[in-house]
Amino acid sequence: MSETLQAGRATLEAAVRGEVHWHGGPGYEQARLDSVWNARKPAAYPAVIVIAADDRDVAAAVDHAREHGLKVTVRSGGHSWYGIHLRGDCLLLDLSRLRGITVDPQARTAAVGSGVVGLEVYEALAEHDLFFPVGHGPDVGLAGFLLGGGYGWNSGHLGPACFSIAAVDVVTAAGEFLYCDETQNTDFLWAARGGGHGQFAVITRFHLRLYRPPGAIVRSVQVYPKDMAGEVTRWMTEVGPKLEDRVEFIAMVTPPPIPGFEGAATITSATVFADSFEEAVALLAPFEDTPFAGRELLRVSYDRTDMHSMGREVERETPKGRRYICDNIWTRASAEEITPLIQQAADTMPNPECQIFWYWWGADRTAPHAAWSAQAPWYYAVYGIGADPALDAAHDAWVAGSIAAVAHLSAGTQFADSNLAGRFDGPLRAPQLAEMDRLRARHDPAGVFPGYPGVSGS
Ligand SMILES: Cc1cc2nc3c(=O)[nH]c(=O)nc-3n(C[C@H](O)[C@H](O)[C@H](O)COP(=O)(O)OP(=O)(O)OC[C@H]3O[C@@H](n4cnc5c(N)ncnc54)[C@H](O)[C@@H]3O)c2cc1C
The missing domain is CATH 3.30.465.10 (Uridine Diphospho-n-acetylenolpyruvylglucosamine Reductase; domain 3)
Known part of the structure; x- marks a missing residue:
């Protein structure tokens, strides 16, 4: 190691009150693995990982990276599915201790x-x-x-x-x-x-x-066989626009909360954030009026719930320790166009742990002063999920195939569930994307931050 590099390392270690882990050094591999929530960890190795204790550590790390020609990648909660903060030529800033x-x-x-x-x-x-x-x-x-x-x-x-x-x-x-x-x-x-x-x-x-806070959080849930996914999502596309925007409306193909049930089912749920229980019941009425009476595997109506219970349910659906891959589109597609393709994805799920989401997010919105720009009324996402690495290839193929089948209906992707390095499909509209690049050139002329993965010139 050159004397300059060694001196740079010593300066960083002296400046940082949190932890500094150099590639190959003690604690490095654990810090690298811990930085990604997904059990599928990218085989990418930052030059150094800085676990910042405070804002001053952040500045010291950025200064070090700029002076030594390293890119700065950032990890906060580590939940991005693809762990894109891991790359070879970077200083990884782990902000997980900034918890005030x-x-x-x-x-x-x-x-x-x-x-x-x-x-x-x-x-x-x-x-x-x-x-x-x-x-x-x-x-x-x-x-x-x-x-x-x-x-x-x-x-x-x-x-x-x-x-x-x-x-x-x-x-x-x-x-x-x-x-x-x-x-x-x-x-x-x-x-x-x-x-x-x-x-x-x-x-x-x-x-x-x-x-x-809402005065009452109330949820109704219906569970149908998996082979009704197309039929149920088709009905949703009629009901969604009739619901008030305080009703969150989703269909999922996933294992249902039915003890002893084996395999996946079509679950649709409507959660309302209302002022009172009585108001919630009124707001859920269009959801309760289904054309599928008698075909439910389970039906729960007007269940009073709370944030902790809903959080536990999400943890049941997306447990830590599993190997995830996912992709998504925002869409304005008609029911005729997309619901047969949702059924097709359900029919070809490689294992019942995988998931399909069909989400109603409502009418178009006017953003405030914001880069945000890609949302469309419907959100479609597929998740390959499993414990066994031997299933990864089948999950990758299913996710890629399911999204390729609907690509012509895409109005863009959502950052949250995307691998932008693999498929870059408008997470922002073109003017906002161009503005991000213009601002990056202005505020980061030396390219300390890597920009969007998968976009040349960013
Ligand atoms: C189980 C699960 C449930 C989810 N539920 C939802 C949901 O309900 N709604 C939703 O919208 N999304 C959801 N997501 C997706 C989630 O919002 C994204 O994965 C998000 O990136 C997670 O934030 P994080 O801070 O944990 O991510 P990280 O992996 O830490 O960060 C993601 C990327 O954001 C950038 N970044 C992070 N922090 C900073 C920073 N401080 N400064 C500059 N850049 C930064 C970096 O480029 C980084 O690579 C879910 C994900 C999982 C795994």
Whole structure:
């Protein structure tokens, strides 16, 4: 190792109060593996991993990377399915220890560190009788969730969660600390609101606008045989537009919560965030009026629930320790066009643990000052899920084939469930994507941050 490189290493180690793990050194491999929630870990090896204890560690790491020609990749909650923060020529900044949450109940705002996960936000806010549309998986990192748009609980009504970012604290490519809101350093806030994995700064803290919690969360669920997936999703495309935006409406093909049931089934559920139980019952009426009476494997109507119970259900559906691969499209397709293809995906699922999502996200929206731009009313996603590495190839082929079959119906992808390095299909509209590139060139001229995976020139 050259003397300059050695001196650089010593300077970084002296500056950082958290942990520094060099490739090949003790603790490195564990830190690398722990940084990815998915049990499928990319075979990519950062030059160094810095687990930051605070904002100053972040700046020290960015300075080191800039001075030594390394790209900076960032990991907050580590839930991105593809672990794209792992790459060979980089300094990986692990922000999982930036876990502060400060709530101002009067102003209805919270300052939340980038290492915080959804459940922690929900619990901190519940103490103040406040609410934020956190992600469905309780341990999903808030940072990546917000950057990807943020399709959380009651987002149909409150908007993608990124609309509720009031400001961000960032460390720039030059290692400067900036507070960014709609009046100052506005480019960074614009990018944080849904600009996804192509940020041109490290966001260390999000300042969030908060909401009053719903008076009642009530859910109705119906379970049908797997071979009804096309029929059920077809019915959904008629019902979805009739529902108020406080009703979250999804169909999934996945193992049902029926003790002893073997295999996958078609589950459709409607969850309403209402002012009262009585109002919830009224809002769920179109969902309860199905044409499938008598064909249900299970039917639960008007079940009062809460955020913890719903979080546990998501953990049952997407357990940690499994090997995941997924892909998705936003779509405006008609029922005739897409529902036979959903049935086809259900018929060819390589194992019953895999999943299909068909989600109603409602009418088109007008974004605030935001990079966010790709949403369409319907969201279709497929997940290859299993414990056995021998199933990976079959899952990869099924996910690729299912998405290829609907590619002509795509209105873009959602960052959250995408492998942008493998298939880059408009996670932002073209003008917003071009603006992200223009801002990256302005705020990160040396290319300290890698930009979007899979896009040349970014
Ligand atoms: C079980 C499960 C459930 C999920 N449920 C939902 C859901 O309900 N709704 C939804 O929208 N998504 C959901 N997702 C997807 C999830 O939002 C994304 O995977 C998101 O990226 C996770 O955020 P993270 O901080 O954990 O990710 P990370 O893997 O830490 O980050 C993802 C990428 O974002 C960028 N990034 C992260 N933090 C920063 C930062 N501080 N500064 C700059 N760039 C940064 C980096 O490019 C990084 O590679 C779910 C994922 C899983 C695994």
